[in-house]
Amino acid sequence: MRTFVALVICAVVAVPAGASASTAPRKLVRDASRLSGLTLRAPVRTTVVSTRRYDALVTRAWSRDYPTTVRRTEASVYKRLGLVTRTVRAQAPRAWYDVSARRLFLQRTHAASHRALIQEVVRALVDQNYGLRRLVGLRARDRDRWLAADAIVGGTAALASGLHAAPLRGTPLDRFSALEASAGLGPGRTLATQLRYLGGRSALASALRTFPQTTEQLLHVDKFLERERALSVPLPDRAGGAGLVASETFGELDVRSLLQAFGVPSAATTAEGWGGGRLALYDGVAALVLRWDTPDDAAEWQAAVPQYVDAAFPGTTPSTCPPLDRCWSGPGELAAGVYGTTAVFASGPGSAAVAASLLTSR
Secondary structure, three states: OHHHOOOOOOOOOOOOOOOEEEEOOHHHHHHHHHHHOOOOOOOOEEEEEOHHHHHHHHHHHHHHHOOHHHHHHHHHHHHHOOOOOOOOOOOOOOEEEEOOOOEEEEEOOOOOOHHHHHHHHHHHHHHHHHOOHHHOOHHHHOHHHHHHHHHHHHHHHHHHHOOOOOOOOOOHHHHHHHHHHOOHHHHHHHHHHHHHHHHHHHHHHHHHHOOOOOHHHHHOHHHHHHOOOOOOOOOOOEEOOEEEEEEEEOOHHHHHHHHHHOOOOOHHHHHOOEEEEEEEEEOOEEEEEEEEOOHHHHHHHHHHHHHHHHHHOOOOEEEEEOOEEEEEEOOOOEEEEEEOOEEEEEEOOOHHHHHHHHHHOO
16 A cells, blocks of 8 residues: 555665666756755765666565555455545656665656656755654554654655645545645645744754654644644453454544545544544454543544444444444444543444443543
8 A cells, every 4th residue: 555655665775787876966956955955965876777677666665664464454444444445546656765775766767757856855865964764664663653754754855846745536545545645745744834934944954853753743833842742542452352453553644534535524623632542453343542632622523423434334324332422233333432532433343342342441
């Protein structure tokens, strides 16, 4: 899934066979340095390869940063969230700065646009000045933190390149994927703009030196300046008789993107009260556990859930199921509940038992 991955890891350090190596054109690098305000500290090594070889390098990098086990788990969980069909094929960028190899790769027969080149050269300059190998492996450890960190790097580059996110299209899965993949061109660019306005390039440099720790910090400059941390969301090893298979962080950007993907009104406003979150797989049940800043924020999410369910799971029938707020049956089994500032949404056979267990164990 290209949409959940920034293509930044590559094991190939030597120049691939059949490739031509050089350094990026001086004017291109000077333009990138001038537009970004970042100092060029070393030549930007560049390798031009065939389209086939380029695709292979990108795929290999993607696979290393996004292991098969993680991909399979996410596919199962997202399917339970109603994200089931892809119609828009993600395109690999035509220019790509590989953090691991510290090399800019270009396709020989499909030239990248000037803006795309500036975008990747600025990423190289960020790497030279602040080091981007901190991103290596972060995605598997803390997905929300990785999204936030990669987005501010992409946002800094976008200020120089002028790139913007493409309009959303396709299925809910296509839209969700696009929203997350373009976090740098959207929220990342916005935060970079705000920081540069408030404190100049030194303020933006602080975000590159110490990345936003959550997408909440990415989305709200005040949260970033305060370095507000996410609330912990502990998960039991078992819930409703089901065992915990895997889990990962689920941030404010994820909540917002999920609601936007299904056209839920006021998605951004609803997500704003996010305090912490995790998405878990309990055997065959996907469970989303969210902690909100206030009971009012939790109530906003509670009001949005039926709208999300109507869009994501048409044909389901609601029913009451204490201690939860509501359950649904039909094409799928769903359950949701809020207790204080904690909310649980579960999907899959046995979801009511899992959700009730997670909610009452708070």
